[in-house]
Amino acid sequence: MNDPASKRWIQHSNDVLRRAGLRASAGRTAVVELLSRQTCLLTAQEIADQLRADGSAGSTATVYRALETLHELGLVRRFDAEGTARYEPVDPSGDHHHHIVLDETGDVVPFDDAELERAIAGIGRRLGLVVTGHEIILRGRLIEEPPESD
């Protein structure tokens, strides 16, 4: 999420939070700001640690509570893997991406793919249900690029 998108997300989040009757409190605000600067997945512990390193407030409890609220309001997406939840901002424009975990390095690379989205949209129709969310994690490895032969 680049800088303008980051600002937009903070803005959007604050709007949604206020509309839900919640306050602009220090802890949650810090979590929102930290998340907004993040491209990709963060654990609650990472967030808490980083907040404390930055001198901001941020007890474990507050971070978890903030994340729970943000998740309920659809402002963050949550991934559960290996017993730990990871969070990332949800772009309010509806943009979203998925993740591919590289076998060798364990690196997580975000990607998106229109055909995949089409397939998912179709599944709801085919199975007779409304798909309200999806969580897709691929695993794979890069193909060594063949030298570009024009």
Added chain:
Amino acid sequence: MNDPASKRWIQHSNDVLRRAGLRASAGRTAVVELLSRQTCLLTAQEIADQLRADGSAGSTATVYRALETLHELGLVRRFDAEGTARYEPVDPSGDHHHHIVLDETGDVVPFDDAELERAIAGIGRRLGLVVTGHEIILRGRLIEEPPESD
């Protein structure tokens, strides 16, 4: 997984386990048999409870250890969601399905979808990598069937 597939999976699992130098012990065998009868995702607790209900052995520790071993050997697939891992047998023929979690009940419904598989296959090509695995969880809710008006 229907009956012949179930038998095949037990057979295959036993082969792999023996080849790995492990024994045909009571606890693990019970876990394998229980899993083989299962269509879909089971938690470790559910497995342990059911084993004990069936009079078989099955302490939590044994179940967790068995599942860990089976997972390492590629015999089961593991899904992490909401802080709990769920397991299901991996069909040795390469067949697989995905899951949709119902918003209201939390029930997990298996499904498969050719178009989705096609899309995933295409992603590798489009991104320049080999997709070695994928994990897809949809969330949604059933559409109330309109009462059959004849």
Added chain:
DNA sequence: ATTGTTGCAAAGTGTTTGCACAAAC
């Protein structure tokens, strides 16, 4: 006999919650 396996209970993680105080509105 050897080495893998079990069960128990204790220890670990990651996450949630009760409560009293502080902050936002």
Added chain:
DNA sequence: GTTTGTGCAAACACTTTGCAACAAT
């Protein structure tokens, strides 16, 4: 001043582990 948010520590849920007894080979 009312209600929401915070931090701490205790409680939780799920999973892992140390250890002594046990079972498969």
